[in-house]
Amino acid sequence: MPAKNDRADEGPAPTKSEQTRALILETAMRLFQERGYDKTTMRAIAKEAGVSVGNAYYYFDGKEHLIQGFYDRIAAEHRVAVREVLARETDLESRLAGVLKAWLDIAAPYHEFAVQFFKNAADPDSPLSPFSPESEHARVEAIGVHREVLAGAKTKVPAELRDVLPELMWLSQMGLVLYWIFDRTEGRERSYRLAARGARLTSRGVALARFRVLRPLVHEVHELFTDFLPGMTKVLPDPSARREAPAPDERP
Amino acid sequence: MPAKNDRADEGPAPTKSEQTRALILETAMRLFQERGYDKTTMRAIAKEAGVSVGNAYYYFDGKEHLIQGFYDRIAAEHRVAVREVLARETDLESRLAGVLKAWLDIAAPYHEFAVQFFKNAADPDSPLSPFSPESEHARVEAIGVHREVLAGAKTKVPAELRDVLPELMWLSQMGLVLYWIFDRTEGRERSYRLAARGARLTSRGVALARFRVLRPLVHEVHELFTDFLPGMTKVLPDPSARREAPAPDERP
Numbered sequence: 001m002p003a004k005n006d007r008a009d010e011g012p013a014p015t016k017s018e019q020t021r022a023l024i025l026e027t028a029m030r031l032f033q034e035r036g037y038d039k040t041t042m043r044a045i046a047k048e049a050g051v052s053v054g055n056a057y058y059y060f061d062g063k064e065h066l067i068q069g070f071y072d073r074i075a076a077e078h079r080v081a082v083r084e085v086l087a088r089e090t091d092l093e094s095r096l097a098g099v100l101k102a103w104l105d106i107a108a109p110y111h112e113f114a115v116q117f118f119k120n121a122a123d124p125d126s127p128l129s130p131f132s133p134e135s136e137h138a139r140v141e142a143i144g145v146h147r148e149v150l151a152g153a154k155t156k157v158p159a160e161l162r163d164v165l166p167e168l169m170w171l172s173q174m175g176l177v178l179y180w181i182f183d184r185t186e187g188r189e190r191s192y193r194l195a196a197r198g199a200r201l202t203s204r205g206v207a208l209a210r211f212r213v214l215r216p217l218v219h220e221v222h223e224l225f226t227d228f229l230p231g232m233t234k235v236l237p238d239p240s241a242r243r244e245a246p247a248p249d250e251r252p
Numbered sequence: 253m254p255a256k257n258d259r260a261d262e263g264p265a266p267t268k269s270e271q272t273r274a275l276i277l278e279t280a281m282r283l284f285q286e287r288g289y290d291k292t293t294m295r296a297i298a299k300e301a302g303v304s305v306g307n308a309y310y311y312f313d314g315k316e317h318l319i320q321g322f323y324d325r326i327a328a329e330h331r332v333a334v335r336e337v338l339a340r341e342t343d344l345e346s347r348l349a350g351v352l353k354a355w356l357d358i359a360a361p362y363h364e365f366a367v368q369f370f371k372n373a374a375d376p377d378s379p380l381s382p383f384s385p386e387s388e389h390a391r392v393e394a395i396g397v398h399r400e401v402l403a404g405a406k407t408k409v410p411a412e413l414r415d416v417l418p419e420l421m422w423l424s425q426m427g428l429v430l431y432w433i434f435d436r437t438e439g440r441e442r443s444y445r446l447a448a449r450g451a452r453l454t455s456r457g458v459a460l461a462r463f464r465v466l467r468p469l470v471h472e473v474h475e476l477f478t479d480f481l482p483g484m485t486k487v488l489p490d491p492s493a494r495r496e497a498p499a500p501d502e503r504p
Contacts, residue, residue, distance in 0.1 A: 124434055208466065
């Protein structure tokens with residue numbers, strides 16, 4: 001059975017409940033785009049979708065949860081869209097380029113929304129940030145795609161970097177997303193070129209990771225991001241907490 | 253004689269004209285902070301500073317130029333503030349850590365402004381972006397500081413990377429600035445820790461650049477940024493222009 005958020009997956013026809021959920025999500029996305037995220041209320045979304053306010057809240061606890069639902073849907077659509085390229089290519093650069101291109105294709109209809117929504121999502125402490133604990137489900141999915149990119153490539157990856165590189169690759173994808181948000185070229189043509197260039201650069205970087213002398217640096221870059229971006233790992237939410245106070249489960 | 257934008261430099265006492273310019277700039281910064289950048293007019297700035305609107309426009313062509321004046325001033329203050337640490341330290345990590353810490357010290361009073369101003373400066377195509385052609389003066393100053401950081405360090409830097417590394421170090425400083433904007437910790441304490449960690453990471457990265465096998469990757473990272481960030485170099489403003497049309501001076 002498909003997971004609640006995994007509608008893009010193949011599987012049995014969606015249930016009535018899944019259809020209602022999808023209808024609310026689509027209505028919300030449309031209203032967010034038309035009226036702006038800040039000005040759209042749950043009440044307005046429910047009315048426009050033709051469901052009761054109580055019903056809307058049954059599926060989504062609030063606007064922030066609608067955004068998480070949207071992130072989850074993009075992530076699920078992306079997983080499906082990359083299957084073909086990941087089944088076909090064994091070259092790391094081609095695999096990564098295909099994955100990034102597929103993301104740009106899927107995100108295309110939401111560009112206008114992303115531009116106006118950016119101010120809500122740019123703050124890493126906001127639940128709407130891709131780095132927030134609230135966005136974990138979508139993030140884990142997206143990092144999983146990069147894990148597959150690496151796992152199926154003929155480029156050898158040292159065992160000690162197998163967990164670290166997919167997260168760094170996803171971080172560089174977030175850099176591409178940031179670039180895409182501000183890209184005003186026709187058809188986001190520059191973003192597509194950046195995706196191709198980024199894939200080449202990343203695959204060269206990964207190839208260099210066979211040099212032992214470099215690996216501590218890769219670990220250190222990864223540690224810096226996980227220590228300073230909230231929600232990047234559940235274990236280390238705040239570097240100060242590690243040093244200045246025991247974690248909750250360490251307390252007597 | 254000090255340059256027009258170089259008031260923080262030591263030198264002769266400021267002229268009447270320089271004082272008026274500084275007064276307008278300070279008034280503008282205060283009003284931007286109090287009322288928001290979008291809602292503050294040149295007229296209001298002139299009135300509050302006690303000068304005529306014509307006089308305000310004599311010094312600054314508009315609000316965007318006030319922001320450039322502000323960037324220039326921060327850059328000039330920073331150059332002065334880092335003199336002591338750059339004269340004293342020869343260790344690359346200490347030099348860079350000192351430079352980043354000095355920036356956070358200088359920027360501290362403007363944090364609130366930076367938070368609300370961010371939506372104007374985040375767009376790399378905006379003249380207010382640190383990557384814009386309009387911000388070039390402040391950017392060149394800031395990259396110059398990183399050039400000094402490297403030049404005075406005992407770490408050997410390969411000649412072929414001497415122009416590339418300061419720009420990459422400045423780019424990572426822009427990453428710190430982005431982090432600082434969203435930092436809500438008391439006294440921006442996490443940003444100071446990120447500055448220290450970033451300095452350590454960068455100095456290790458620079459030390460690794462002695463390995464010849466890595467240098468093409470450093471060049472490629474640099475090229476990617478200069479090709480895709482407008483204004484990063486005047487020579488290559490748009491990668492598509494290079495391929496699809498001859499540069500103006502190549503035309504017959």
